[in-house]
Amino acid sequence: MKVVVGSPGTWTGLVLRIGQCAFAGASIGIMVSALGFSNYTAFCYLVASMGLQALWSLGLACLDIYALKIKRDLHNPVLVSLFVVGDWVTATLSLAAACSSAAVTVLFARDTGFCRSIPQFSCGKFEVSIALAFIAWLLIAISSLVMFWLLASV
C-alpha cells in the first residue's frame, strides 16, 4: 500500500485530523452560543453532526499520534477499509448538516429578511458557525479521498 500525503499514521494525516476536530469544535461552540438555535432542526442537526465529526477525528488523531510514536505502519487493508467507511459517513453527514444550516440561514437573511427586521436574531453567529462547518467538511473530504485512493490502489 502506497504512502501518500494525508494517509494514516503520517504527520500530514495528523494535521488533517487535528484541523477537522478543531473546526468542528469551533463550529459547535459558536452555534451553541447563538440565541435560540435549538428552535431549529437544521441547527441542532449541525451540532450533532459536528459532534460526531469531532469525536471521529479526535479518535483518529490519537491513533496517528500513537502510530507516529511507536513508528507503527497503519497501512493495512482492513484498517484502511474501516477508515474509508467512517470518513465517508462523517463527510456525507457533515456536508448535509452544513448545507441544511446554510439553507435555513439564507432563508432568514435573504428570502424573509428576518435578520434585518429582528436584530436579536444571531444571524452573524449562525453564518460563522456554518463557515467553520464547511471548512471541517473540506478537510474530512480530503481525508476521505486519500483513504479511498489508498484502498483502491492496493
Next chain:
Amino acid sequence: MKVVVGSPGTWTGLVLRIGQCAFAGASIGIMVSALGFSNYTAFCYLVASMGLQALWSLGLACLDIYALKIKRDLHNPVLVSLFVVGDWVTATLSLAAACSSAAVTVLFARDTGFCRSIPQFSCGKFEVSIALAFIAWLLIAISSLVMFWLLASV
C-alpha cells in the same frame, strides 16, 4: 483498467445514467409545479442543480449508447478522469441542493408549522421533489464511486 458494474460503456452504466436523468427530471417537474417555489433560494437551487445533473447524465447516457452500439471501450484514463471530476462535482451539488431544500421543508413543516396553518402551501410537492432528488443523488453517488475506483485501480 477493470470493467466493473456501472462502469462507462456498459449496460449497467447506461441504466444508472438513465435513472439519474429520470429522477432529476421528475424532481424538477414536481418542484416547478409547486406554488411559489421561486420565492425560496433553496428550492431554486434544487431546480438548477437537478437541471445540471439531468444534462450531465443525459450526455453520458448518450455516450454509453454510442459506445454500446459501436462496441467501443471507454476505459481509458483520460476519459475516466473527466467522468470522475464531472460525477463528483454534480454529486456534491446534488447532495447540497437536496439537503438545503429538505432543511427548508423541515423548517416549514415542523419548526414553524406553516404547512398545517397555510394549506395552500405546497409542502407535499416539496417533499416528493426532495425525495426524488435524494434518489438521483444516490444513483450519481454510485456512479462516482465506481468511476473513482476505476481511476484509482489503474
